Amino acid sequence: MDAFFASVEQLDNPELRGKPVAVGGTSDRSVVSAASYEVRKFGVRSAMSVVKARQLCPDIILVPGRMKRYKEISRMAMGVLAEFSPTIEQASVDEAYLDGTGLERLFGPIDAVCHRIKTRMEEVTGLTCSVGAAPVRFLAKIASDMDKPNGVYIIRHEQIHDFLQALPVKKIPGVGKKLLEILHRLGVQTCGDILQRDREYWQERLGKYGGALHDRARGIDPNLVTPSEQAKSCSAENTFHEDTTDRVVLKKWLLAQSERVGEDLRRHGYKGRTVTLKVKYADFKQITRSRSLDGRTDNTTRIFETACDLLQKLELRRAVRLIGVGVSNFTARTRQVNLFEEEPHAVEATSELDKAVDAVRQKFGGKAVARAELIEFKKSPNNSDK
Template sequence: MDESLRAVPDFKRVILHLDMDAFFTSVEQADDPLLQGKPVVIGQSLRGVASAASYEARKYGIRSAMPIVQAKKLCPHAVFLPGRMSRYREISVKIMNIMRALCPLVEQASVDEAYADISGTRRIFGPPENIARRLKAEILAATNLTCSVGIAPNKFLAKIASDWNKPGGLTFIPPADVPAFLRDLPLGRIPGVGKQFQEELRRIGVTTIPHVLAHPRTYWNELMGKRGAFLHDRACGIDDSPVVPGSDPKSCSAENTLDRDTLDRTLLERWLLIQAERIGRELRGLGKKGLTVTLKIKFQDFSSITRSRTLARPTDITTEIFEAARMLLTAEKLPRPVRLIGTGVSNFRFVQAELPLMPDAGRKRSQQLDQAMDRIRDKFGNKSILRAEAAIRESDAVNDLLSQKNRTSNGQ
């Protein structure tokens, strides 16, 4: 592309970025009124890190990715919780459905943030701020959670704007205000310009956006390659990346980091069953079945292995997922104590696409049991019903593991 053409950003688009405020901890506070106003941290393991911190906890200096040991020193009276990814995902689905109902094109970036291209909606909603206010109001009414919204001519500016007045903010950067906004913007606020990159720039005397703009794009491209060209584009307010609706998940997985390394196979199998419960429910919610079950093990020395097994037919049945994972574990000798164990299901098939097979009464009963348990959990919460083998009392969890660090993810 001609250099002179890139110097003039395309400001015809209107991009909205939604970012939930302290999402994980806000969900916990919304579900339990006793937690409201208290410093809340997601993460309990003394060997782990904080996954999230409420705004009350952040006042004490606690941040995500901070070691739990350090967080407890900063705020001993904070409430440390294990986290409930299935609950966060459940609320996330509600939020994204609200957003898709209002916005013509939505790209979910994570469990708690998304972009929307709202170009051309002025005739329906009026100024861009109107659709943002309506979005915030509908999310608050449906979830009792607040969010921050940024509106700008492109994705990277919209993301910066959503973080500008947190929590509960609404920041609009009109095209005419972009040059002035960027002029005073710290380099570190540009997504993709991390501490290491900033240090490289500082060593050559570049600490502000005007310093970047003092040289043409060709200079930066020759000096730093693609990173340099990227930096100059962002300093000019250029971001051509489109809003792309997300693709379907390719896998579902869950893993647990144990507080004490162990060779206890009974304990490890108990975690596999708990993980199979989460994965099976997620698969059923997605309307998918998987053919491949994967076991992940990380040992005491941080070495890790993965083992997979392809089933005879796709499944979303909890007991079938568990049995496949358990057989993979049984086949391993476990030369060292286990630090982390995880289960995953991939190689998806849609439920409606599955070929009819010979009726299996036992399999049908398992399906009916899973569906009944799903209905109970949907109505009364995730902990309302457990299989006997998976029912770990709270005291057992504290004594055996001290924490549960969950990560249920959709691999892309």
């Protein structure tokens, strides 16, 4: 989807259309979550600080995010893709892979398929999207960024070699900043440069990543489109308006976040074994600490107590600007246990208290019931949700 969050805001509020809109907080400590194409012309990008965004575009219009609405539109978009193929893998809230094998017999040449998807997407969601098509997965992703917004880019089999020869290596999905620095030191700028040396050369220097990198430079990708991939983690975090070392305040944030994470786990039927604490200091240095439990859980109190224990072990020599908690290492509640399969980790029963709170909130709304220690705390404006 094109500039998804910002485009949804412009869709729902016609007064924002054609204007430099960004989704994010309004305080100087906030960051831009998404930027419309109108504001991108000024150099504003997602993850940029609001202060810098305002410097680049004084007329920028900042609107708060509405994740519930974005997820609603996302479900509509995925429904459109399901009209064309049963094999769809959702990669994020606004991006998905679709296996187009055999679609020509139903919808015509691949060019026609791409344009029919785009037309149908705009009819259903009211938004535009960009489509990339290629014989392999990673090239399709690269192609989807080649003609944005509202474009189509197709890499055919016979075009792969020439396309990759001039492609900057940083365009390959998975090539991050550190790997890019190594490649630049080795004189590599394009995929064509990678092929100047054999696969063994790259394996010696980069291990298994070297072999995969060489494969990508040749247009090889063994990864298939895998439908219904299970979520890997669930987390919540908050950035503060004022940095703090007050452990009482930090623990209250962890409690509020543990409630959000626990409720989300229970709603989707997951239990996790690993609890992770995330802390970002005032100097932007970030650390994480994790602990694996004896059993998988969706219990709010268990998540909170584990996060607090992890926090207690930190010295906090500097003020904290962000704190968060997450749960990973999932198993689905509906999972069928094989009696002949070793099951080393138990699955905790869902707390009766959590069940009762979830039921009340589902019936009467999220604010119908709250923990006593969070009532006054949640009224404070001194926070920024993420």
